[in-house]
Amino acid sequence: QVHLQESGPGLVKPSQTLSVTCTVSPGSISSADYYWGWIRQHPGKGLEWIGYIYYSGNTYYNPSLKSRVTISLDTSKKQFSVRLSSLTDADTAVYYCARYLNLGDAFDIWGQGTMVTVSS
């Protein structure tokens, strides 16, 4: 069974850039069957899609975050990452990585999530 694990800084300062990495094990992230995505959840709120990346490197972002988001893939390390710039306290949330089924249009496997707090 594929397992996803996020690693993040926990606390970041306003105006800085957040970087969170997701490690996929076992298996490959170079399959055409999946996208690799990020979703966040503000405290006590619902789910917000950040974006996802295909094995080819093609990326798709939430229009509301597009100007500040970059998702990248490192196939050799079986990792993918999200960077979010110009942070404000509104970016405080749990950040989840998840696998998206290309033909199923659903996030079928999720990481446990990592809490990120933006505060000075």
Place this chain on the structure above:
Amino acid sequence: QSVLTQPPSVSAAPGQKVTISCSGSSSNIGNNYVSWYQQLPGTAPKLLISENNKRPSGIPDRFSGSQSGTSATLGITGLQTGDEADYYCGTWDSGLSAVVFGGGTKLTVL
């Protein structure tokens, strides 16, 4: 304000059946597959239903999904106290070019 509209809460007694609605538009539910997720307290979401009505391996048949027009419905039969969770619908929105989720529905099993 979420693109997909869900009731904030639903409740029912153990053993009973409940349905959770998800209302959208032609740019999302009307022309794209809907998925449903269960989020137990303090945990990550878990896929319950994909492609409107398909259950992944390991999901009991007490959970079902349907779609009609611009709305989708999650049904849960034989309610158990362990089903108490937040439930989210999700789909692709062709107009926004984005994955969108409903605001979530909190299920209470009385």
